[in-house]
Amino acid sequence: MQTYNLEADGLRGLNSALHAQNDTVTEDSWEVTNPKGSHAIACGLDAPIEVTIKGSTGYYCAGMNQRATVHVEGSVGPGVAENMMSGQVIVAGDASQYAGATAHGGLLVVRGNASSRCGISLKGADIVVQGNIGHMSAFMAQAGNLVVCGDAGDALGDSLYEARIFVRGTVKSLGADCVEKEMRPEHLEILKYLLERSGCDAKPEEFRRYGSARQLYNFDVDNAQAY
Amino acid sequence: MCGIVGLFLKDKSLEPKLGAMLSEMLITMTDRGPDSAGIAIYGSDSDGVGKLTVQSDDPQVDFETLADELGDAIGAPVALSRNDTHAILDVPGDKLEAARDALGGLREGLRIMSAGDVIEIFKEVGLPRDVSERFDLPAMSGTHGIGHTRMATESAVTTEGAHPFSTGSDQCLVHNGSLSNHNSLRRKLIREGMRIESMNDTEVGAAYLTWKMRNGASLGEALESSIDDLDGFFTFVVGTKDGFGVVRDPIACKPAVMAETDQYVAFGSEYRALVNLPGIEEARVWEPEPATVYFWKH
Numbered sequence: 001m002q003t004y005n006l007e008a009d010g011l012r013g014l015n016s017a018l019h020a021q022n023d024t025v026t027e028d029s030w031e032v033t034n035p036k037g038s039h040a041i042a043c044g045l046d047a048p049i050e051v052t053i054k055g056s057t058g059y060y061c062a063g064m065n066q067r068a069t070v071h072v073e074g075s076v077g078p079g080v081a082e083n084m085m086s087g088q089v090i091v092a093g094d095a096s097q098y099a100g101a102t103a104h105g106g107l108l109v110v111r112g113n114a115s116s117r118c119g120i121s122l123k124g125a126d127i128v129v130q131g132n133i134g135h136m137s138a139f140m141a142q143a144g145n146l147v148v149c150g151d152a153g154d155a156l157g158d159s160l161y162e163a164r165i166f167v168r169g170t171v172k173s174l175g176a177d178c179v180e181k182e183m184r185p186e187h188l189e190i191l192k193y194l195l196e197r198s199g200c201d202a203k204p205e206e207f208r209r210y211g212s213a214r215q216l217y218n219f220d221v222d223n224a225q226a227y
Numbered sequence: 228m229c230g231i232v233g234l235f236l237k238d239k240s241l242e243p244k245l246g247a248m249l250s251e252m253l254i255t256m257t258d259r260g261p262d263s264a265g266i267a268i269y270g271s272d273s274d275g276v277g278k279l280t281v282q283s284d285d286p287q288v289d290f291e292t293l294a295d296e297l298g299d300a301i302g303a304p305v306a307l308s309r310n311d312t313h314a315i316l317d318v319p320g321d322k323l324e325a326a327r328d329a330l331g332g333l334r335e336g337l338r339i340m341s342a343g344d345v346i347e348i349f350k351e352v353g354l355p356r357d358v359s360e361r362f363d364l365p366a367m368s369g370t371h372g373i374g375h376t377r378m379a380t381e382s383a384v385t386t387e388g389a390h391p392f393s394t395g396s397d398q399c400l401v402h403n404g405s406l407s408n409h410n411s412l413r414r415k416l417i418r419e420g421m422r423i424e425s426m427n428d429t430e431v432g433a434a435y436l437t438w439k440m441r442n443g444a445s446l447g448e449a450l451e452s453s454i455d456d457l458d459g460f461f462t463f464v465v466g467t468k469d470g471f472g473v474v475r476d477p478i479a480c481k482p483a484v485m486a487e488t489d490q491y492v493a494f495g496s497e498y499r500a501l502v503n504l505p506g507i508e509e510a511r512v513w514e515p516e517p518a519t520v521y522f523w524k525h
Contacts, residue, residue, distance in 0.1 A: 037499035056498050056512075075512065077498060078482060096482065096514055115514050116479055135479075135517065 002027045007034035011041065018068075021047040037077065042070050045087070062089045065106060081108045084125055090198075097134070100127045103144070109198040116153065119146045122163050128198040138165050139175065147194050149202045157210055165210040166191055168202055179213045229390075229403040230256025230376035231483075233464045233494035234504075235471035235523050241490055241505075246367030250359040252493075252500040253374040257355045259403075259496055260376030263389035264358040265350025267399040267466055268372040272345050277323035279316040280340040280347050281330065282386060289334050290314050300329040311361045312386075313340065313349050320344065323396075338387060338424070343397030345369075345468055350389040370525060373466050375401040381409070381428040392430045394421065395437030397468035402429040403481045403496060404460035412457075432457060436465060450474040450520040464494050472522035479517035486510040492523050 004014050014032060021027065022045075030051045035041055039058040042051045045068035053061070056074030066085040075093030084103040091099075094112035101117065103125030110118075110127075116134035119127045122141035132150035139155070141163030151169035158175020164187065165178075174180075191204035232252035236242055246268065253264060283289035286309065294307035297316065305326070306317040318326045323342055330337055340348040349362040355376045359365065375390035382388045391399040406412075409428035412435060417423060421434045435457065439449035446467050453463070453474060462481040465472045473494055475483055486493045486501050488510045495501045498512070515521055 036502040037497060056502075058497055058499055075498070077484075094512075094514070096484075097480070116517065135477075 001029040001031055003031045003033060005033050006038060006041065007036060011038055014041065015043055018042060018045050018047075018049070018051065021045075021049050025049060035074070039077070042068070045070070056093065065089060075112065080110075081106070081125075084108065094131070095129075099129075100125055103127070107194075107197060113150070119144075119163070122146065126194055128194055128200060130198075130200055132169070135172075136175070138163055138178075141165075145190060145194060147191065147198075147200075147207070149200055157212070159216060160210075160212040162212065164190070166207040167210065168207045171208075171210070174210065177213050177216045178210055181209045181211045183207070183209045228259050228378045230259030230496045230500070231401050231403050231462065231464050231494060232256060232374045232496070232500050233372070233401075233466075233471060233473075235371040235492040236490070237492070238490035242370060243368040245369045245372055247365040248504065249372045249374050250364040251503060252495060253355045253364070253376060254359060255500045255502075256374075256376045256496055260378045261354055262379055262384045263350065263352045263377040263386075264355035264375065265348065265377075265389045265391050265401075266359075266362075266364055266372060266374040267341065267346060267348045267391040267393070267401075268364075268367050268369045269345045269397070269466060269468065270347060270367070270369045272468075275320050277318050277320040277326075277342065277344060278347060279318065279323065279326060279330070279342050280313055280349070281316060282313050282338045282340050282350075283334070284312070284336060284386075286312050286314070289337055293334065296333050297326055297329060300333065301325045310349065310363070312351060313362065315347055341393035341397075341399065343393075343468065346393065346397045346399060346466070348391055348393055348399060350375075350391065351386055352384055352389065370469075371466060371471050373399060373401050373464050373471075380405050382426050387425045388427050390429055391466075392427070392433040394423070394430065394434040395440065397466075398433070398437055398440070399466045400429060400433035400436060401464050402432055403462045404476070406432055406457055406459035406461065408458040428459070432461065432463065433465075446470050446472050447520050447522050450522070454518050454520075462496070469525040470522055471524075472520065473515050474520050475515055475517050477518040483515050484512065485515055485521070486512045 032053045035055045037058045043063045046066040052071045058077040060079045062070040063082045069088045072091045078096045081089040084106045086106045088107045090109045095110045095114040098117040099114045100108040102121045104123045108127045110129045113131035118133040118137040120139045122144045124143040126145045128147040135153035138157045142161040148167045152171045155175035157178030188204045294305045298305040390401040393399045406428040409431040436449045462475045
């Protein structure tokens with residue numbers, strides 16, 4: 001395992017060393033010490049490597065991730081795993097706003113709480129939050145799954161497209177065009193798979209499913225006066 | 228973008244280190260606000276003595292005989308201690324308003340940064356590290372303090388546009404965000420008799436809270452009502468003589484992280500600002516909820 005001291009050796013050096021694994025993996029296990037809330041740690045990775053960050057990070061940790069598995073042994077600032085394409089990002093603590101924003105693929109697990117706009121504009125990734133999520137989460141989410149073991153804040157799933165939202169606790173309010181939907185066997189299967197994969201012991205039957213009512217997809221002439 | 232840092236000490240043994248801790252936090256937030264920086268520091272209370280912090284673009288000339296002239300004008304002894312472009316004027320507490328009024332007549336270009344029993348405000352244009360050095364912030368002690376690094380949006384990059392803003396005795400406010408109804412609110416508050424010196428949106432926010440508290444609201448109540456009456460984006464950190472408060476607008480897109488231990492409550496726009504505080508690894512660290520008021524009192 002390669003240990004990299006971020007405080008001593010700097011962010012560019014770290015990300016260059018990790019990007020150097022893209023073509024040929026020479027070292028598949030990395031440990032980053034002294035992150036001290038720095039931004040853009042382990043961004044733009046594209047190799048089947050494992051990176052463990054020993055502490056809390058700032059903005060955009062593990063952004064644009066492909067194939068790599070990134071563990072954060074602390075909390076993360078805004079925009080963790082933003083635009084992730086594949087791989088996994090696992091956060092032991094809390095995540096600040098817009099966790100997993102626009103992520104296309106892969107799995108983001110937050111063991112604590114995620115704040116506002118979690119999974120905003122989600123495009124196909126899976127997000128599992130073991131705690132609660134803040135307001136405006138899954139806003140305009142297009143595809144993928146957002147699983148919340150705790151409670152959801154205001155305006156959940158506002159202007160939602162085809163992403164699925166599963167919440168075990170309470171939902172403070174649903175956003176425009178987001179409705180509760182029937183939990184069918186295939187949804188329980190998806191939930192079971194995601195909960196197992198993320199190491200959550202919650203039971204799929206305890207969740208409710210929310211999705212788009214699809215009333216905003218087309219212009220409705222009866223709403224013309226609203227514009 | 229702007230950076231905010233704040234530190235409210237519970238452990239008296241840390242008081243001599245307040246300036247050192249706060250200036251380190253402030254410098255960490257340089258990327259968020261490299262154009263100006265400022266700090267409000269709440270020092271020790273000496274019975275019956277009031278403090279005015281003043282700033283001048285020509286301190287050599289303006290401060291030279293100011294203490295004597297002000298003393299004559301208010302009929303009481305005045306002590307002046309200069310710190311770069313700023314000076315602290317110690318006046319008898321009951322003469323604070325009179326001194327404030329007299330200053331306008333004595334020195335035209337003088338800016339009053341703060342007034343009160345314990346508050347001192349130092350702010351200037353420049354990188355946070357340079358601002359910290361010119362005022363020797365690390366040497367300052369106190370019970371609590373608030374700092375700000377500015378990236379200007381709503382008004383010019385000038386000393387009076389820098390934060391913190393103080394619009395009431397021992398009160399101050401720093402702000403990350405921008406207010407959109409500050410022009411109409413400024414007119415209203417001026418009609419209500421509030422003193423607003425600049426065209427800056429944050430000063431209007433500060434004056435709004437002062438006005439609320441003047442009409443009997445507690446700091447907590449004033450912050451609660453700001454959520455309804457102020458339009459725009461804001462993360463506010465406010466200080467009073469013995470209190471420290473935080474509030475974010477309902478959208479809460481301006482970042483905020485808080486940490487609390489037995490020794491202190493700390494605020495940072497980013498976690499980076501907090502990483503060198505003592506015992507941070509064991510601190511309770513959380514993101515303040517939107518439209519929720521937090522405050523602490525000594």
